[in-house]
Amino acid sequence: MKLSTKGRYGLRAMVELARHYGTGITPLNEVAEKQEISSAYLEQLMSSLRKSGLVHSVRGAQGGYRLTRPPNRITVGEVLRSLEGPLVPVECVDETGVGCARMEDCCTVVVWERLRDAINDVLDSMTLQDLMDSGDK
Amino acid sequence: MKLSTKGRYGLRAMVELARHYGTGITPLNEVAEKQEISSAYLEQLMSSLRKSGLVHSVRGAQGGYRLTRPPNRITVGEVLRSLEGPLVPVECVDETGVGCARMEDCCTVVVWERLRDAINDVLDSMTLQDLMDSGDK
DNA sequence: TTAATTCCTAGTTAATCAATCGGAATTGTA
DNA sequence: TACAATTCCGATTGATTAACTAGGAATTAA
Secondary structure, eight states: OOHHHHHHHHHHHHHHHHHHHTTBBOHHHHHHHHHHHOHHHHHHHHHHOOOOOOOSOOOOOOEEEEEESSSGGBBBBHHHHHHHOOOOSGGGOOTTSSSTTTTGOSSHHHHHHHHHHHHHHHHHHBHHHHHHHOOOO | OOOOOOHHHHHHHHHHHHHTTOOOOOOOOHHHHTTTTOOOHHHHHHHHHHHHTTTEEEEEEEEEESSSSOOSSSSSSHHHHHHHOOOOGGGOOEEEEEOOOOOOOOSHHHHHHHHHHHHHOOOOTTTTHHHHHHHOO
């Protein structure tokens, strides 16, 4: 039931970018340094975030990243789904997936559905702006 | 963010035992067969459940397991915590643990706390009885 | 032209998962 | 008493995943 470092690091990186929102683009190195994340690893995470349209990138010297939307319009859920895939506690309640043979008469599926919904509700209710306002670093 | 087979199999096994509640003890083999779980593997899970006091075991011929409390007084949360450990999305918000160096000025810890609470609220609000009533198998 | 940067793929190491195996201990029953 | 059914326990294994690291290609401002 744990998130991987992808989600944890990536979310911190996104808050960092949120702090720079409106000031042009920020090179990955600066983000990595501020948040103490290996920049080579962070690169991979930024690639996912870019592909799901949460950040825009500029290549070449003076290049870097910026959010594609203001921080109050990017939810934590979006960021984590981009990095971790569907936020489901078990495979079988992933709506984009295949379900499970047992599904029809499984006594536990109701648990996983409720859990999935609770998780997504919490994460979709918080934005990068909320995190900027609360934390320091 | 996925549960392991321990939690998934173990919960199904516990619902199976819930169905036999009041009828004496049930051998592990019967539970394993009904829920299509390797009985050798299920043994390990029962060991955890016994150690946390959720089931009582009887050794020897005609032995087996039974719940230590009626199904409406065992929550899904208890079962899963017994098998999976603390139900936290990230290490640092495990109250029984050590936290994290960054903790004080971490911008994301509030997310993990909210998520942790939501997860535990959902799982502690459902009992084995609830699952017996809903599902079939 | 060069230095700074993103982009992309592959490889590595360690940990974790999901069992399996073998046998010891216990206990009801023939 | 002997036996069969069961729980109990620790070790081992094989596969998968996690968390990076490495190397180089492509791009672009200065």
